[in-house]
Amino acid sequence: MFSTALAALTAVKDQHGRQRTKLKHVAARGDGDDLKSVLAACIPAEQERLRGIKTAHGSKVLGEVTVDQALGGMRAIPGMLWEVSLLDAEEGIRLRGHTIAELQIPSNEQADSVSAELRRRAELPDHVFRVIGALPPGTHPMTQFAAAILSLQPDSEFAKAYAAGLPKAKYWEPVLEDSLNLIAKLPAIAAAIYRHSFKGGRFIDPDPSLDWAANLAHMMGFDDEGCREMMRLYLTIHADHEGGNVSAHATHLVGSALSDPYLCLAAGIAGLAGPLHGLANQEVLKWMFQVQKQLGPDPTKEALEAFVWDTLKAGKVVPGYGHAVLRTTDPRYTCQREFALKHLPDYPLFKLCSTLYDVVKNPFPNVDAHSGVLLQYYGITEEDFYTVLFGVSRALGVLAQGVWSRALGFPLERPKSLTMELIEKRFSGHP
């Protein structure tokens, strides 16, 4: 399933059939069906499309910005392009036009070819293990993750090519190289962090017969097929959530300064590490354990409702619930729930998760409300590690967009900021 998410790198149309036609067409012309050849064939048409949009619609108004939006985290301001996915408040995410339920894009052949490409690039230089090993084991796994990604930055093909004077039209090529190299190495990095933090630093070698997601589970020390399948699901559904979320936007913003993909992803990972964003999946588990400790393993709805109110009255958030955009149950929550109903219907933590769903209802649960339950069931019990897995997956979307951003020549991002004085002067009738 993971290569489905990575296939977003190669997709050009948002219709299932049209995308396959394009991939076949490119291969049939003998241009090669590796990711770079497919992209090289797609990019000129997309550049032309963007030029057409600019010429035909460049001066049209997309929306107005209210003072509330400027004060309120720029919510819903349509201010950036993001080609990998699009979020609808009622329906949830679509990746290149496909819903979470439909995410079965590539043929086996395409998936195998992406797997082989990643395997070829997966080896982790020794110094990365040394960087991770040099950090105190108590260092939060997300801090280790950002440090390990940055330690690979000296290998950036883009940084070297830029310094050597690479012309603008070719930026996307070394950005693609860096992105594939980085994506290929992320499972080994994540597993090394896990082993360093929780298993006394004994690293496990990759198994070249396994796919990207299964190898991550293997290198962490988990080899049963159920865990592998869960990992494939996990790494697919967290891959992208359009461009405005904190991790995507941070990656995108840093990339607009032509920082290389290593620097960009480290920025995105730093954003993902915040408790209102990716870290919420760890916070959910901590909160559920508090519930179990205080109310027992199978609390009544009434007791749970009172616990939720206590959390809110204490001025804290209920982690895993609510979303900046979604106004419905996150489809990524639903697909994890379906997986749990199939594979772990009687697991007490899943039952607690379900009761909570009945009690809270609104705000609706997001992806983080469920993921930890699956990880716990398969023995990955160290919740401080969970956001690293989220980051491995998120890299697929944000780095894929980074390739498109350079291929389409997106400019430096630099929105206008305001002061309170300026707003007061403008709207209070004073000069």
Ligand SMILES: CC(=O)SCCNC(=O)CCNC(=O)[C@H](O)C(C)(C)COP(=O)(O)OP(=O)(O)OC[C@H]1O[C@@H](n2cnc3c(N)ncnc32)[C@H](O)[C@@H]1OP(=O)(O)O
């Ligand atoms: C992968 C992801 O990043 S998914 C999100 C992960 N984060 C969490 O699960 C943390 C818990 N949730 C939250 O804190 C919020 O829902 C956020 C930050 C994700 C979105 O917040 P907003 O964009 O402000 O959402 P919204 O406009 O619907 O919120 C309305 C009010 O309800 C509050 N609210 C929303 N969700 C929650 C919650 N779970 N617990 C307590 N209060 C909440 C908001 O803080 C806001 O309060 P305010 O009016 O005093 O500012």
Ligand SMILES: O=C([O-])CC(=O)C(=O)O
């Ligand atoms: O879209 C958002 O703001 C947060 C989110 O769910 C994600 O990034 O996966």
